[in-house]
């Protein structure tokens with residue numbers, strides 16, 4: 001069973017959370033000048049690494065706050081969590 005350590009609530013079952021996608025995406029400020037292909041890339045293309053991945057998570061059945069997590073997608077383990085606005089922590093390789 002996967003547990004996720006919410007930065008405010010501590011360890012909780014994964015079923016209390018909702019996945020929010022890739023973390024640290026930059027908003028596109030040139031949207032009106034992009035081609036359709038470039039706009040589609042911005043909207044739909046995401047990294048999909050086999051390994052450490054920075055993700056957004058929402059504690060839907062808890063404190064109802066968003067936070068970021070570093071999760072290894074290969075082992076499905078959460079290596080670190082951090083609050084929005086905090087610097088992405090370094091995790092061991």
Ligand SMILES: [Zn+2]
Nearest residue numbers: 006009059063
């Ligand atoms: Zn929480």
